[in-house]
Amino acid sequence: MEIPSELESRIDEVITHYPASKRSASLPLLHLIQEHFGYITDEAISWVAQKLELEPINILELVTFYPMFRQEPYGKHHIRVCRTLSCAMAGSYSLLKTFCRHAKIDPEQHEHGSHVLKSPDGKYSLEFVECLASCGTGPVCMIDDDFYEAVSEDEAPELLQKYQ
Amino acid sequence: MAAILRTPHPREKRIIFKNIDREGWTTDIDCYEKDGGYEDLRAAFRLTPEQIVNEVKTSSLRGRGGAGFPCGAKWGFIKPGGSKPVYLICNADESEPGTFKDRYIIHQDPHQLLEGMIISCYAVNARLAYIYIRGEFPLGAQILEQAIAEAKSRGYIGSNILGSGFDLEIYVHRGAGAYICGEETGLIESLEGKRPYPRIKPPYFPAVLGLYMSPTVVNNVETLCNVKHIVRMGGAEFAKIGRPNNTGTRVLCVSGDVQKPGYYELEVGALTMGELIYDVCGGLKPGRKLKAVIPGGSSAKVLRADERYKIKSKQSDGTVTEQEIGIDDIRMDFDSLAAVGSMAGSGGVIVMDDSRDMVWALNNINEFYAHESCGQCTPCREGSLWMSKMTGRMLQGGGDQRDPDVLTSVADNIAGRTICAFGEACAWPTQSFVAKFRDEFAAYAAKNGSKAEQA
Numbered sequence: 001m002e003i004p005s006e007l008e009s010r011i012d013e014v015i016t017h018y019p020a021s022k023r024s025a026s027l028p029l030l031h032l033i034q035e036h037f038g039y040i041t042d043e044a045i046s047w048v049a050q051k052l053e054l055e056p057i058n059i060l061e062l063v064t065f066y067p068m069f070r071q072e073p074y075g076k077h078h079i080r081v082c083r084t085l086s087c088a089m090a091g092s093y094s095l096l097k098t099f100c101r102h103a104k105i106d107p108e109q110h111e112h113g114s115h116v117l118k119s120p121d122g123k124y125s126l127e128f129v130e131c132l133a134s135c136g137t138g139p140v141c142m143i144d145d146d147f148y149e150a151v152s153e154d155e156a157p158e159l160l161q162k163y164q
Numbered sequence: 165m166a167a168i169l170r171t172p173h174p175r176e177k178r179i180i181f182k183n184i185d186r187e188g189w190t191t192d193i194d195c196y197e198k199d200g201g202y203e204d205l206r207a208a209f210r211l212t213p214e215q216i217v218n219e220v221k222t223s224s225l226r227g228r229g230g231a232g233f234p235c236g237a238k239w240g241f242i243k244p245g246g247s248k249p250v251y252l253i254c255n256a257d258e259s260e261p262g263t264f265k266d267r268y269i270i271h272q273d274p275h276q277l278l279e280g281m282i283i284s285c286y287a288v289n290a291r292l293a294y295i296y297i298r299g300e301f302p303l304g305a306q307i308l309e310q311a312i313a314e315a316k317s318r319g320y321i322g323s324n325i326l327g328s329g330f331d332l333e334i335y336v337h338r339g340a341g342a343y344i345c346g347e348e349t350g351l352i353e354s355l356e357g358k359r360p361y362p363r364i365k366p367p368y369f370p371a372v373l374g375l376y377m378s379p380t381v382v383n384n385v386e387t388l389c390n391v392k393h394i395v396r397m398g399g400a401e402f403a404k405i406g407r408p409n410n411t412g413t414r415v416l417c418v419s420g421d422v423q424k425p426g427y428y429e430l431e432v433g434a435l436t437m438g439e440l441i442y443d444v445c446g447g448l449k450p451g452r453k454l455k456a457v458i459p460g461g462s463s464a465k466v467l468r469a470d471e472r473y474k475i476k477s478k479q480s481d482g483t484v485t486e487q488e489i490g491i492d493d494i495r496m497d498f499d500s501l502a503a504v505g506s507m508a509g510s511g512g513v514i515v516m517d518d519s520r521d522m523v524w525a526l527n528n529i530n531e532f533y534a535h536e537s538c539g540q541c542t543p544c545r546e547g548s549l550w551m552s553k554m555t556g557r558m559l560q561g562g563g564d565q566r567d568p569d570v571l572t573s574v575a576d577n578i579a580g581r582t583i584c585a586f587g588e589a590c591a592w593p594t595q596s597f598v599a600k601f602r603d604e605f606a607a608y609a610a611k612n613g614s615k616a617e618q619a
Binding site for chain 1: 249258259260261262263264266267292298299300301302303335337338339340341342343354355356357358359360375376417418419420421425426427462512514516520525528529531532535536
């Protein structure tokens, strides 16, 4: 694993946001690492720990706790569909199935320890997530960092088209 | 986020959401300054910190995050002149299902939040502040970072702000998808770079032993925005909006089975539930009848549409009268919703019509809490999962006539037995859904005839 110098200088800058305790920079560093590499390896965990003068377990326990961190690659594009009540009432369960159908994802697949569904070609991964805080415009979803409101099942295929 | 511009409803009173959906409004500082932005900050520096705290106390502003705790009292716990630094944290971890107000402030009016924060930091003498924003708002985090950079370049953040001698740095800190980080002590642990296991109170009241064991104020986004307006109007004038002990406006977020779901900024208590649903939100879908309302985010106890509520109210001559009202007549304020056994919570109103299955709805909520329990306290970690498994089994056709009692018993054994309020938050839906729709829960046993016989 090689940390490019640009990334490292960004990391060093972020650490200065926490003058009282470097440990506070754990989450921001994990975000930066994940954005760059796509997921967080054991090696990355050790690197972050060393950078912040912590033990690797201090970092690993964060990666395993916080739902947004991942230790395996997701698809090239990651889709999050909101599962919680208002979106469910607005049809998020069938939206999820529609995404599966068009992204060629098997909704019944089970991989131990993972709730993320993947398409065999590696292009898409799909996750049913808890409330995305836009309950008035359900069902909502995110594709990568982009947010979409009131997504109808008819719109799902063209939405996927945008992410190749 | 491509905003769809929406004209405010005539019954709205827009203060906090004045710039939301405003034609030509942008997030950059020029737009904000042209509209009189940061003038309230200049006014604040003409006051002493104590004067600002007193104005906030006079305003009777209550926290908009969920608990409704008086903001001035919270600030009053910070003792001036202590040896440790004071921190202020803006809780922008908006994740209570049904709530979506902070999203719009962050994405469309970041400088209003910053101005409110800077004034608040000056009032409690915090020189370092963080905005803890939920991880699922990546664009919101960028917008805030941009806004902070702009405010710094104009001298509103940094050292010796506007020549006042007051120094302040504000940083954005992103969460990573955990609901429990909205709990203030969990948030603090998370900001310290740990798992967000909430701390026990006492002794860990944030005002005394908060971030890095220093005095810390944690306020919701909407609460901090209100501070700016309190400085402009004065606390007494602000307190005239709304009702006594329920002052100001509230952004109510309405979702579910209404014609016009969305956010509506209303004077606290100016409307009843019926007016909100039928006048402001355009009523229910054609041919549907109201069945239930969750009035303050998914944790709030559900209200049944045909229930009668006894409300006590104090008259001007000091006598107390009791009145029986229906759901439509419940006033949308902190005290009235508490009086009918629920809460105003975070302002998230979820409306359900007669097409909804209450076991299905509760199961959805139970799955949420089972997923989000941090796992620190056994009753919550195990109980939230048990409740979720039970309602899940009922939906799969495995209902049992003992289910309503067992569900209630599990919920009863979580509430009050945990370190943080998540225990109550996950118990209240089950307790209230089962109590108020017991017939529906019992009917699931009948759907599974043979098993019910055996029991």
